[in-house]
Each structure stands twice: as C-alpha cells, then as structure tokens.
Amino acid sequence: MQQNETLLAIIALAADQHLGRAVSELENYLLAHPQLQSDMEKLQALKADYDLLLHYWQQGFSDPERDHLYAALLRRLYTLGSNMLLNDHLRNSPFMMNVYSRPRHSGREWSVGAIRSQLEDFVSTQAMLELEPEHIRQPKAKKLHEEHARLMYDLFDYIVTSRLWSEATASSFEAMLLSLTIDTTDRQLMVSAITLSVMQAFGYQKFSVLCSVYEHADDEALRQRALVGWVLAMDASKLRLYPEVFDRVATLCADDRALQELTELQMQLFYCMEAEDDGKTIQNEIIPDLMKGNNLRMTRRGLEEVDEESLEDILHPEAAEQSMEHMEQSMHRMADMQKQGADIYFGGFSQMKRFAFFNNLAAWFVPFYPQHPAVSSIWENTKGKRFLETITQIGAFCDSDKYSFVLAFNHVLDRIPPSMLSMVEQGEASPIPLGGQIADEEQRQPAFQRRLYLQNLYRFHRLFPVRSEFVNPFADASRYLFFANPVFRATRLQERTMEVAAFLLKRKRTDELLQVLDSLDASLHNYHYYIIRARVETSPESQRRLYRQALDAKPDSEQALAGWARSCFDARDYDEAIEAYRRLTGMQPDRLSYQLSLAACLANAGRTDEAEPLLFKLQYLNPDNLNVMRILAWTLMDGGKYEQAERYYAQLQSAQKAQPDDTLNHAFCHWLSGKTSEALSLMNSIGDSESVARSIMGERPFLVAHGLHDVDLQLMTDSLLFSKISGE
Numbered sequence: 001m002q003q004n005e006t007l008l009a010i011i012a013l014a015a016d017q018h019l020g021r022a023v024s025e026l027e028n029y030l031l032a033h034p035q036l037q038s039d040m041e042k043l044q045a046l047k048a049d050y051d052l053l054l055h056y057w058q059q060g061f062s063d064p065e066r067d068h069l070y071a072a073l074l075r076r077l078y079t080l081g082s083n084m085l086l087n088d089h090l091r092n093s094p095f096m097m098n099v100y101s102r103p104r105h106s107g108r109e110w111s112v113g114a115i116r117s118q119l120e121d122f123v124s125t126q127a128m129l130e131l132e133p134e135h136i137r138q139p140k141a142k143k144l145h146e147e148h149a150r151l152m153y154d155l156f157d158y159i160v161t162s163r164l165w166s167e168a169t170a171s172s173f174e175a176m177l178l179s180l181t182i183d184t185t186d187r188q189l190m191v192s193a194i195t196l197s198v199m200q201a202f203g204y205q206k207f208s209v210l211c212s213v214y215e216h217a218d219d220e221a222l223r224q225r226a227l228v229g230w231v232l233a234m235d236a237s238k239l240r241l242y243p244e245v246f247d248r249v250a251t252l253c254a255d256d257r258a259l260q261e262l263t264e265l266q267m268q269l270f271y272c273m274e275a276e277d278d279g280k281t282i283q284n285e286i287i288p289d290l291m292k293g294n295n296l297r298m299t300r301r302g303l304e305e306v307d308e309e310s311l312e313d314i315l316h317p318e319a320a321e322q323s324m325e326h327m328e329q330s331m332h333r334m335a336d337m338q339k340q341g342a343d344i345y346f347g348g349f350s351q352m353k354r355f356a357f358f359n360n361l362a363a364w365f366v367p368f369y370p371q372h373p374a375v376s377s378i379w380e381n382t383k384g385k386r387f388l389e390t391i392t393q394i395g396a397f398c399d400s401d402k403y404s405f406v407l408a409f410n411h412v413l414d415r416i417p418p419s420m421l422s423m424v425e426q427g428e429a430s431p432i433p434l435g436g437q438i439a440d441e442e443q444r445q446p447a448f449q450r451r452l453y454l455q456n457l458y459r460f461h462r463l464f465p466v467r468s469e470f471v472n473p474f475a476d477a478s479r480y481l482f483f484a485n486p487v488f489r490a491t492r493l494q495e496r497t498m499e500v501a502a503f504l505l506k507r508k509r510t511d512e513l514l515q516v517l518d519s520l521d522a523s524l525h526n527y528h529y530y531i532i533r534a535r536v537e538t539s540p541e542s543q544r545r546l547y548r549q550a551l552d553a554k555p556d557s558e559q560a561l562a563g564w565a566r567s568c569f570d571a572r573d574y575d576e577a578i579e580a581y582r583r584l585t586g587m588q589p590d591r592l593s594y595q596l597s598l599a600a601c602l603a604n605a606g607r608t609d610e611a612e613p614l615l616f617k618l619q620y621l622n623p624d625n626l627n628v629m630r631i632l633a634w635t636l637m638d639g640g641k642y643e644q645a646e647r648y649y650a651q652l653q654s655a656q657k658a659q660p661d662d663t664l665n666h667a668f669c670h671w672l673s674g675k676t677s678e679a680l681s682l683m684n685s686i687g688d689s690e691s692v693a694r695s696i697m698g699e700r701p702f703l704v705a706h707g708l709h710d711v712d713l714q715l716m717t718d719s720l721l722f723s724k725i726s727g728e
Contacts, residue, residue, distance in 0.1 A: 002092070007085045014078040015238050019070065022077050023047055039084055046076050071241075078241055082201040083163045089200075090161065095466045099361060100161040103154035110158055112172035119182045122148050146373045152189055156362035159193035160200075170205035174212050177222075184219040185367045191222060192365035192456075195229035199471040199479075202235040204242045211248055221367065224450040227261060228457065231482050232473040239487060246487055253491035262482075263496040264447050267503050268341060269480045271451075272458040274507075275346035278337060338396055338436070343455055345401055352404035353463045364460040368392070368402040375406040384413050395433035396448075398455035477512065484515040494521055498528045510536050527553040527560070534563055543567050558587055565597065574605035592622065600631050608639035626655055634665060640706070642673035660686050664695055671716070672706050680719055693717040 006029055013022035023046070030040045050073055056063060063069075090097050103110070125144055129137050165173070173194075177187050191213060198206040210233065213226035239245055252258050338344050357363050357374045366372070370379040379388060388409060392402050442448055461472045473479040482488070483500050497520045504513040517533055530550035537543040544567035550560035565580035581598035588594055595618055602611035615632040622628050633648035649666035652658055663686055671679035683692050696703070696713055703713060 004085055004088045007081055007088060011078060011081040011085065012237065014074050014081060015241050017074060017240060019050065019074050019077065022074075022081075023050060026077070026081060036084070039080065042080050043077075046073060046080065049073060074241060078238075079164050079203075082203070086161075086163060086201055089469075093469055096161065096469055099157045103158040106154050108151070108154060112169065112176060115155060116172075116176045116179070116182070118151060119176070119186050120179075122151075122186075123181060123183055141371070142373075142376065145371045145376065149373050152186060152366070153360055153362045156189055156193045156365070159190060160196045160361065162197055164201065164203035165205040165209075167205055170209050174209045177209065177213050178216055178218075180218060184222055185369055187213075187217075187219070188222050188225050188367050189362060189365055191225040191229055193362070195225070195233065196470060198229070198233040199473060202233060202238045204245065207233050207245070208248065211252060215252070220444070220446055221449050221453070224261075224446055225453055227265065228450065228453060231262070231265060232479050234479070234482065234485055234487060236478055236485050236487065246490065249487050250491045253488065253493045259492060259496055261446060261450070262493055263499055265450060265454075266481075266483050266500050268447070268451050268454055269474070270503070270507060270509065271341040272343060272454050273474050273480070275343035275455075275458060278342045278344060278346070280347070281337075341451065343458070345397060346455070346459070349401040349404050350459070350463055352408050353400075353459065355404070355407045357403060357407060358464070361464075363403070364400055364464060365456055366399065366403075368399040372403075375403060378406050378410045381410075381413070384409060384416075391433055394437040396438050396452070397433070398452040398459070400456045400459050477515070481512050481515060484512075484519040486519070489519060489521060494524055497524070498526075498532070501532050502528070505532055505535060525549075527557065531557075531559060531563070534567075540567065540570055544571055558584065561587075562594075569597065569601055569604075572604070574601045577601045578605060592618065592625070592628075596627060596631055599635065603631070603635040603638050606638075608635055611635045612639065626652060626657060630662065630665075633669075637665070637669050637672065638702075638706075642669050645669045646673070664692065668699070668703070672703070672708070676716075680716065683716075683720055689720040693720055 006025075010022050010025045010029065013025065023043070026043055027047070030036055030043060034040075049069075053066070053069055053073070057066065090100050108114075122144070126141075129141050129144070132140065173190075176182060177190060191210065194206050194210060198210070207230055210226045210230035214223055214230060217223045217226060234245070234249075253262070363374075370376060379385065388406060391397075391405065397405060438448070458474060461467050461470070461474055464470075471479075478485070483493070483497060488494065497516060501513055501516055504510075504516065513532070513536055517529065520529065527550050530546045530553065534543050534546035534550065537546060544564070547560055547563035547567050551557065551564050554560055561580055561584055565577050565584060568574075568577035568580060578598065578601045581594055581601055584594040585591070585598055595614065599611045599614045599618070602608070602614070612632075612635055615628065615635055618625075618628045619632050629648050629652055633645045633652065636642075636645035636648070646666065646669050649662060649669055652662040653666060663682055667679040667682035670676075670682065683689075686692055696717055700710075700713060704710070
C-alpha cells in the first residue's frame with residue numbers, strides 16, 4: 001500500500017512526542033497544498049492552543065495539567081495527520097474512493113442510531129415473517145435478505161473508510177455490537193470492518209471497542225473476531241501516544257482464558273502463513289494417492305464411476321486392498337495436518353475466488369448463512385441440498401470457502417455421478433470432506449472458530465485482487481508476531497512465552513524466535529529459555545554460556561549437560577568436555593554417541609591411551625558403524641600408529657557412505673608416515689584443491705605436533721594449487 005511519505009513522517013513525529021516539530025512540518029505541508037483549507041483551519045486552532053501552552057510555560061507558570069494538555073495536543077495532531085493520510089489514500093486510489101463514496105451516496109443515514117434501528121428492524125421483521133404462510137413468507141424473506149445484504153455491504157464499506165472515531169462514536173458502536181437485539185452475523189461483519197479500518201490507521205477508540213467486544217460479547221464467534229482484531233490492530237510505534245493501551249492489555253491478560261487464547265492465536269497465525277506450503281504437500285503427495293484409491297475418474301464431462309469389477313481387480317485382488325490401505329493412510333495424514341492446525345483447504349479453494357461474489361470487499365468476511373442472496377437459490381435446489389448441508393456442516397471450511405463451495409457446486413452439479421447424489425439425498429450415504437468430519441463439539445471450541453476466521457482473513461490478504469490497498473498483518477512481523485510487542489512485556493502473557501518459543505523452534509522460525517526471546521523480561525529467564533536460546537545461538541561462546549546457565553538452573557538435565565559438553569568440545573576445552581561426557585555415559589551407559597564423544601575428547605586431549613581401549617571395545621560391539629571407525633582411525637593416527645590407522649581409513653573409503661574427510665584424513669595418515677606422494681595423490685582425488693588447502697592450514701596444530709614443519713605444509717598446498725606448473 002503506497003502512502004504519503006511526508007504525512008507518515010509527521011505522524012511519526014507526533015508518535016515520538018515531538019509536537020513542535022510536527023506542527024511546523026504539517027503547517028509547511030498544508031501551505032504547499034492550499035486546497036486542504038479545512039485541515040489548515042484545524043491545525044491553526046491546534047497551534048493556537050500549543051502557543052498558549054508555550055506562553056504560560058515560558059512565563060514560569062506552574063501548571064499541574066501541563067503534561068496532560070501536551071499529550072492531548074499530540075493526540076489531536078496525530079488524529080488530524082492520520083485523517084489526512086486516509087484522505088490522501090482515498091484521493092490516490094480509485095478503488096478506495098469507490099468504497100468510500102458508494103455508501104455515502106446511497107441515500108442512507110449513517111448515524112449510529114439510524115444504523116442500529118435498521119439492524120434491529122431486520123431481526124424483528126424476520127421474526128414476524130415466521131408467522132406468515134409459506135407462499136407469502138418465502139418471497140418476502142428473499143426480498144428482505146436482499147435488502148439487508150445491500151445494507152450490510154454498505155455499512156462494511158462505510159466503517160472501513162471511516163476516520164478515527166471520537167469517544168462518543170466508539171461508545172455507540174460498542175453498545176450496538178454488544179446488543180442481543182442485533183443478529184450476530186451482522187455484528188461479526190462489523191467487527192471485521194473495524195479491524196480492517198484500525199489496521200489502516202490506529203485509533204485508540206476503535207481498538208477499545210474491539211477489546212470490549214472480546215471481553216463482554218455473548219457470542220463466541222464474535223468474541224474471536226474481536227480478539228483477532230485488537231491483537232492485529234496494535235501498532236507498537238503509537239504506544240507512547242496512547243499509554244492507556246498498556247493498562248487495557250494488562251487487564252485483558254490478567255484472565256487465564258485470555259492467556260490461553262492469545263497463546264493459541266500466536267501459533268495459529270503461523271499456521272495460516274504456512275498454508276501455501278501445506279497446499280503443495282497436499283497437491284503433490286496426498287491428492288495423487290487419493291485419486292489412485294477410488295473408483296472415480298475425471299473426464300471432460302466431469303466425474304465418472306469406474307467399473308469396480310475390472311479385470312485388474314480379478315487378477316490382482318491384493319493390489320486393490322493395498323491401494324485402499326494407502327488411500328486411508330493419505331486421508332489420515334490430511335486429517336492429522338488439520339488437527340495440528342494446518343490450513344488444508346487453501347490450495348484448492350484459492351482457485352475458487354474468481355466468482356463475482358468476491359468482487360465485493362465485505363464478501364470475504366461475511367459469516368456464511370444459506371439465506372445470503374448470492375447462494376440462497378443454489379442452496380434451495382432440492383437436487384443437491386442434502387449434499388451441501390452435510391458438507392458445510394461437518395467440514396472445517398471457513399466462511400469464505402463455504403461460499404466458494406456452494407457457488408462452485410452450482411457449476412458441477414450436473415457432472416456429479418447421479419448414484420452418488422441419490423445416495424446422499426436419500427440418507428444412504430454421507431459425503432465426507434477431505435480432512436474428515438469435524439464433531440459439533442469441536443466446532444464450538446473458541447480455537448476452532450478463531451482458526452476459521454483467520455483463514456478468512458488470510459484468504460482476503462492473499463487473494464483479493466486489490467489487496468495491496470490494505471495493510472497486510474501476515475506480512476508485518478510487528479503485527480503477526482505480537483508476543484514480541486512491548487505492550488505485553490509487563491503482562492502475564494510473558495508466562496506463556498516459552499510455549500511459543502518452543503513452537504517457533506520446532507518450525508525453524510529462527511528470526512521470529514529470537515525476537516520473542518529478546519522480548520522476555522530477564523527476570524523470567526529460566527532453564528527452558530537458556531536451552532532454546534542456546535539452540536539458535538550462532539556465537540560459540542554465547543552458546544557455551546547459555547548451556548552453563550541451563551545446567552546451573554537444572555543440574556541433572558541430560559539435555560543441558562549434553563549441550564554443555566558439546567560446546568566445551570567445540571571450544572577445545574577437552575578437560576571440561578571429558579568430565580561432562582563421563583557424567584553422560586553414567587546417565588546413559590548404552591548411548592553410543594556419548595561414548596564416542598568421550599573417546600574423541602580423550603583423543604583430542606592427548607590421552608590416546610585411555611581412548612584406544614574404549615574405541616576398540618565400541619568397534620568390536622559395532623563393527624559396521626562408520627563413526628566408530630572414523631574416531632578410532634583418527635585416534636590411532638594421533639597416537640602415531642599410522643599403519644593401523646591406514647587400514648581403517650582404507651575401509652572407510654571403500655564404504656558406501658564414505659565422506660571427503662575420510663579421504664583427507666587418510667592422506668594425512670600417509671603424509672605423517674612419510675608417504676608424501678601417496679598423500680598428494682589422495683588429496684588431488686578430492687577435487688577441490690582450494691578447500692583441501694584450507695583444511696591443511698586448519699589442521700596445522702595437529703600436523704606440526706606430529707612432526708611436519710610449516711615448510712612442509714606450504715609445499716603441499718603449493719603442489720595442490722599449482723600442480724600443473726610442477727608437472728610441466
């Protein structure tokens with residue numbers, strides 16, 4: 001979304017408490033834009049108040065309200081600048097100007113009282129229609145829903161393009177959103193409109209409305225929309241302007257239920273952002289298996305049933321059974337992905353957003369209801385009604401995908417095998433969506449309802465043709481990674497930080513993980529913090545320090561001790577590493593990796609007389625383990641037993657999983673035993689002379705300690721790098 005950089009800079013000055021400079025910059029801007037006369041008048045009134053404040057301060061008057069007045073002036077300037085920025089966006093975007101103009105030119109009255117009256121009339125009229133005979137009720141209900149849908153689309157656009165609200169406006173909307181006399185579908189749609197609006201330009205009043213709806217709403221779906229709204233609305237750069245945000249969020253986070261829902265929300269946001277990767281997995285790995293295992297095939301006329309008693313089935317009945325087992329495994333895999341939180345339908349339904357229905361902004365957020373004018377006639381088609389009802393009721397489809405499904409169903413209805421439809425309509429079979437049936441109890445859970453709403457939001461920001469006109473929270477870490485937002489630092493949400501950190505570590509989201517860990521108050525650094533931080537730390541010294549802190553916090557932790565041992569080995573502090581690995585082998589006597597690491601530490605510490613017996617024992621017990629053989633060969637070479645080491649290196653090179661290092665170490669062994677030409681030949685066989693030369697210099701302490709001189713090292717690298725010259 002392109003925005004006016006000058007106005008953005010002025011708003012930033014206000015947010016950073018630089019009132020005088022912000023006033024001056026905005027005045028210069030308005031002088032260059034004389035057409036903005038009304039904005040200049042507002043600024044002049046603000047400037048007069050600011051000059052008065054300055055005058056009394058310069059005269060030395062003591063005013064206990066000065067700080068409050070200064071903060072109020074900052075907010076007035078921020079509000080003016082933000083509204084000007086919104087106006088500028090409208091002027092420079094034909095799409096947004098149309099969204100702004102359409103409801104305001106509709107002839108409707110847009111006072112909150114008038115809006116509330118219309119929404120309440122809709123509910124009461126619906127109730128009265130239930131008393132009418134069927135032949136009268138149906139056409140009246142259809143007309144009522146058509147008119148109401150137009151109203152709600154207009155209202156959605158009106159709210160999305162509204163300026164920052166006053167306290168009175170916010171209070172009226174809050175009362176309306178919490179009213180039981182208004183349909184929850186309408187209230188949910190209004191909450192989505194407020195969310196889009198407040199993400200465009202943060203205003204405390206809209207933010208506060210979303211918080212109140214989350215706290216007090218009677219409907220769970222409404223609460224979850226409000227939760228997503230106030231969380232994604234928070235703009236860390238505006239917090240100094242509105243310090244009351246800290247108190248409001250702290251109050252919300254005092255509730256255990258809110259802590260759980262916020263923790264779940266943070267993880268669900270990442271599942272949303274991984275939808276496209278999950279879709280590729282489903283498309284490339286799961287769907288092909290499912291198609292192999294059924295008796296349908298796709299033709300140009302649609303789906304056709306295949307004769308189940310085919311010759312292949314008769315000749316190879318076990319193949320059909322295996323195919324069915326494979327298909328069931330694929331179904332379970334997709335169901336497991338869905339249970340873990342994956343958005344398994346994004347890939348398929350992303351192709352179904354080209355219907356004219358989705359040209360309207362509000363359509364992406366309107367809760368699904370069969371009476372919606374866009375789908376009501378399709379829904380009432382008796383030929384496929386049972387099929388539609390079943391699928392939309394038991395599947396984990398977000399509202400946006402339900403509308404897509406119904407609209408698409410209308411186009412393929414005639415191509416569905418008649419026998420399949422007949423069985424469903426007569427109740428003999430029930431269609432099961434990919435991913436499996438979702439029980440009613442699970443569908444009522446807050447986490448489930450929140451997940452589906454997030455999918456609505458994600459589809460809008462990924463697929464809406466004019467999505468670039470809106471702030472995308474999924475592309476802005478300061479929004480989607482709200483656990484790192486400073487507003488939560490002094491709240492109880494910090495207690496849940498390590499859950500989110502472990503989740504991010506598992507998903508290899510290192511950058512976000514570090515931001516979350518950096519936001520955690522130092523007083524809450526504990527064993528889990530040190531372990532997770534050490535896992536992603538790039539500095540060896542810092543990693544070693546963190547494992548030591550983890551070990552101090554939990555002395556009997558095998559994980560901390562193993563990390564400490566490994567970091568000591570990397571730092572060549574072999575004495576500490578030996579002590580740690582001896583403790584680890586005591587904890588886990590049968591764990592080969594600990595015994596091998598202990599042997600490697602002993603060898604590197606020059607204690608080959610202790611390392612060799614241990615390695616020979618391990619080699620006897622694990623004759624095919626190449627890692628045992630590698631460490632044994634190195635230890636023998638380190639002990640000057642070159643002939644024995646060469647035999648093991650020869651075996652390693654002939655092994656199927658040989659590594660370039662095996663060849664290089666074999667070459668070192670030849671070199672140290674005086675077989676220089678054999679060593680050079682092996683090094684040349686590796687191919688990458690530059691890399692081999694670097695390895696030689698990297699092992700200089702070892703090679704020099706075993707009798708080679710710096711000149712020997714230089715001659716070998718010269719021979720590798722300039723072999724053509726030496727061979728001429």
